[in-house]
Amino acid sequence: MKNVIDPFISLIYWPSAGGFGSNTNILETNIINSSVVLSVLIYFGKGVCASCILSNLLDNRKQKILETNRKAKELCKGAIDQLEKARACLRNVEMIADEIQVKGNSQIEREKEDLLNTASENLEQLEDPKNETIYSEQQRAFDQIRQQVSRQALRRAIGTLNSRLNTELHLRTIDHNIGLLRTMMNTND
Structure with missing residues (x-):
């Protein structure tokens, strides 16, 4: 018990020592610091329980952590919902792209067939004058x-x-x- 009281006694005699000095004993300095903090708390707290303040601080911190956790869960759920919507949108876009590709391929085939038919008709139309020209040249040669x-x-x-x-x-x-x-x-x- 004497060890606990000695720092307080030395605190009393300290100003009469003639100035400030450094104390290299770790145990004594921790006790001094603790006693100063405790004295300040008692003086300014005046009836407020330190454990109540600490308990309130911890409760506030706990509430902030819980609120942050709740918000994070909500954000995560929102992100998951947005991801699902984006995936659904991607599936729709892929289906539309496939439809466009199929329609494009069928349109290309139709246009290809139309072009071949038109070319065939043009060839037939060119064949008639060619044949007529050949026939008239033959007739002229015969004449x-x-x-x-x-x-x-x-x-x-x-x-x-x-x-x-x-x-x-x-x-x-x-x-x-x-x-x-x-x-x-x-x-x-």
Whole structure:
């Protein structure tokens, strides 16, 4: 008990020691500090229980921790709800994207078929004039060949007639043709 009272006694005699000094004894300094804090609490507290203050501080801290925990749980629940909404939205967007892709592919196929059909029709339309042009060129070539053949035949015939025709045969042919002309004139009248 003497050890507990000694620091208080030394506190009383301390100002008469002539100034401030340092105390290197850890046990004595802790006791001095504790006694100063306790004295201040008793003086300013005057009937307020230190354990009540500490209990109130701890209760306030506990309430703040519980409130923070509750808010954190609410935020977590809200975040989970938002995550679920975002996932649902993502699923909807993926379904819409799949539909768009399917529609796009089918539209591409339709347009491809339409383009092929149009190209086929255009080819057919170009075939008709081409065939007509080929046919007309063939007819013109045939006509030219016929004219050349008939000219050659006429030249040969004239050449043959000139080589075989003498004056007497020539006169007989003229008389025969004149007779044919008279007969034709008489039948027309």
